[in-house]
Amino acid sequence: MFFYYRIIIIFWLVTVPALAAAAADNVCFDCHKKEAFSGKIVHEPLAKGQCSPCHNPHVAHFKGLLEKEGAELCYSCHTKQQESFKQGMVHQPVRSGNCLVCHEAHASDRNGLLKEQLSATCFTCHEKMPQKFKYTHSPFAQGQCYSCHRPHQSVYGQLLNDEPDRVCLSCHKYEDLLKGHVNYPEPPQGCLSCHNPHGSERKGMVRNVLHAPFAQGCKECHEQGGKRGSTQSCLRCHEAVAAGMLARHSHLTGKEENKCVACHSPHAGDEKNLLKGSQLHVCRSCHADTIARYEDKLYRHPEVKAGICTSCHEIHGSNKLAMLRGDGNAICTRCHETQGKFTHPVGEKVMDIRTGQMVTCISCHVAMGSDFKYELIYSGLKDLCIQCHKRY
Amino acid sequence: MKYLNTLLSLAVLTAVSIPVIVSTSLAAEPWTWRATLDGASSGQPMEMPTALHIDAERQRYYVVDSGGNRLLSFTREGGFLHTFTAEGKLQIPYDLVRDDADLIWVVEKGRNSLTSIDVKAKAVITHVLKDGERTLVPDRLEFRNGTFYVIDKATGEIALLGKDLVVKKWISCPECSTGIVDFKLTQDGIWALDQLDKKVIRFDGEGKVLKSFSVAQNVEFPVSLAIDSAGNVYVLDRHKAAIAVFDPQGGFKYAFLAKGWSRGELYFPIEIVFDPWGGLCVVEEGNGRVEVFGR
Incomplete structure (x- = not known):
């Protein structure tokens, strides 16, 4: 009898609070x-x-x-x-x-x-992306972003479901691709090097801007036998870039024989620099930590928000800190002319008492982003000033 | 008798625990600032120093003031000694070593050269390194037993060159998707750092990979590494402006230092080196100085 009482008591203890909450x-x-x-x-x-x-x-x-x-x-x-x-x-x-x-x-x-509908949800933020092309990839046209991308995270760039080529091959048969690339110096691979996966103004969704040697054929860069062109083969024409490669800091990096193709497509691109995507995307492929660190800051430089890294950074190589285009004053006063004339003293005659280094704009500002107004390093109310002005 | 047993137990316990407590407290001793090597005493601040070379025999530090196109020497205590500019001939020096014949060898980025300097003879000779058709782009540099170890920035591999500057051997990391950005020679081989894969690789003396481990969970942008006498691996994080320490098996132990401009803080650090006197030296490109930490 006692056993049944116990069951009833346990039942009430479990259900009554739940019912009460509901x-x-x-x-x-x-x-x-x-x-x-x-x-x-x-x-x-x-x-x-x-x-x-x-x-x-x-x-x-x-x-x-x-x-x-x-x-x-x-x-x-x-x-x-x-x-x-x-x-x-x-x-x-x-x-x-x-x-x-x-x-x-x-x-x-x-x-x-x-x-919203899936693609409409995506376009809420990705507003700059064209929604229609002359030749539009069918999944993109149908708003099936999930065909290629994951919504939350991915181990692959661009939040892809898999390696880019494998994403393509999940729908396109390799045999069909071979038929479409007859007499190519190499078996087809690196689809995104020539094709825009969303669409383009060219048939076959070939990217809109063609590299001049590619437009003329393959032999200019690919030697006989299909061997790929080296960094040197690029620098033959792009001489100005060579100087940057010998700077104190350069992007001459990686194990690929051709360093240029880390960022540029040798064949076709969506803009004249033939970058493999937007600047932010290309830079993020190596500097994901840096971009993530500043993305959520309350105050960010407009160029940073727009993802135009080259506004301030010399992308191929630079003798300046952080591969900037100039020192911590020159880089800012190109746009902020007034601050270059009327501001806290900066320049060669003004030394930072903490380091003995020249005081520059970036002694106080971090243009990439900060939680303090004017992208200050510390709060401008007091904390920033007392770094140097101890008796402030 | 009962009290005697208790006293004996306490004595044994104390004898056992004291060494443990002492060793634990010593191990936990924090790194603290010990000295700063800067250019103030030379009359000109350093501008973007990039490397430190230590001459244990002479008890000297040599700093490459890359932006100032000069080399500075300091005493073991951190006192400034001399400035050397090679009569204004240096063009973006980046790293240096001193060989067994007392020649100074400098990686010059500006001339893409491994430049030899004979101070006594006042001779500065540039050498563009080649391996067959390939031109090397020298970056980090070490010297041991008549061999130069040079990172070729163009390939991310380490070239081993004799004193005739002929490439004898290449050491590469087949499992790295990018290249080696820094390395240190130890008694039993070479420890190297792969920047973008955020990986530490240990090679034997012949260049065979013995082991590797990832530091990705604890480091954002590794730029240099150093190995202490116990085999712990110190990885310098340029963007976090911190040093992460791993045991020889790759287990994360702790991280220390932070971004800043004041004494004991780091801004765009670029290299770490252990000196023979227990100091951990951090070359700070951003703050134009080398800070020496001890414990």
């Missing part, structure tokens, strides 16, 4: 219209009538009476994702913990609680 949550809908939280797909806690996993009914530190902020709140249930979303290349909103850039919190008519 009942309490349902109270929310006395004021908040339930219809506003409906859709084809409803977030699981809400579908169960539970608001309290995310919201505190009485008081909370965060807007919307949320228990936690941003992704931290989501990760309190989506624990597996918290770990996996740190691996490899991480999509910027994920890294910033802004899940709601793409997802609805309560309900949506789309899978994954997406805010």
Whole structure:
């Protein structure tokens, strides 16, 4: 008999609090219209009538009476994702913990609680990407970004599902590719070297700008027998770049025989420099840590925001720190002319008492980004000044 | 008798624990600033120093002031001694060694040369290194037992050259997707650093890979490495402006130092070297100095 009593007591202990919580949550809908939280797909806690996993009914530190902020709140249930979303290349909103850039919190008519149709969600941020080309890749035209990309993170660049060529071969048969590349000096590989995976104005989605030697054939760079051109073969024409390669710091790096193809396509590109993607993408392929470090800073230089690294950095090689185009004054005063004349004393006659080095703009500013206004290194209220002015 | 047993137990416990406590406290002793080598005493601050060479016999530090196109020497205590400019002939010096015949060899980026300097004879001779048709782009440099070890920046491999400057052998890392950016010679081989793969590689004296380990979890942009007497690997992180320490098996131990401009802080550091007197020397390109840390 005692055994049955025990079962009943345990049953009540388990179910009563749950029922009480559900009942309490349902109270929310006395004021908040339930219809506003409906859709084809409803977030699981809400579908169960539970608001309290995310919201505190009485008081909370965060807007919307949320228990936690941003992704931290989501990760309190989506624990597996918290770990996996740190691996490899991480999509910027994920890294910033802004899940709601793409997802609805309560309900949506789309899978994954997406805010919009998949491609529309992507274009919300990737607004500069053309949505249509004369020749458009069919998955892109159909808004199937997931055919090639992962939304959260990937070990491959551009958040690809796999190595670029393998992504292509997941739909295109290699035998068909061979037929389309007859008399090529090498078996087809490195598809993105010639083709834009989204589309272009050329048939076969060949990128819009052709490298002049490529337009004339292959022999200019590929010796007989299909051997690839070396760095020297590029520098034969691009002489000005050679000087940069012998600077104190240069991008003459990597094991490839031809260093230039680390960043440039030797065949075709989307712009005149034949870069293998946007500047930010190309630079990120090696400097992912640097870009990630500054991406979430509150204050960033407009050129940094726009991803135009070459505004300040001499990309091939430079004798200046951080491969800048000039010293810490010259580089800034090209645009900030006034500050070059009327500002805190800078230049060769003004020495930083901490290091004995010349005071420059970058003694106080970090143009890549900072959490302090004007991209200052420390707070401009006091902390920055007392670095040198001890009696301030 | 009972008290005697207790006292004996306490004595044994104390005897056992004291060495443990002492060794633990010594091991945990933090690195602290010991000295700074800067250009102030020469009348001109250093501009982007890039390398340090230590002459244990003479008890001297030699610093490559790359932006100033000169070499500076300092005493073991950090006192400035001399400036050497090779009569204004140096063009972007980057690294240096002193060979067994007392010649100074300097990697000059500006002339893509391994330049020999005979101070007594006042002779400066440039040497563009070649291996067959290939022109080397010298970067980091070491010298031991009549052999020059030179990183060829164009390939990311280490070239071994005799004193005749003929390439005898290449050491490369087949498993690295990029190339070697720094290396240090030890008694039992060579430790090298692959920058973009964020990997430490250990070669034997013949250039065979013995082991490698990743430092990616703890380091952002590795630029230099050094090995202490216990075999621990110190990796200099240029962007974090810190040093991460790994045990000989590659296990992360700890990291220390931080970005800054004040004494004991780093800004765009470029090389680390252990001196024979227990100091860990950090060449700071950004702060124009070499800081020596000890414990």
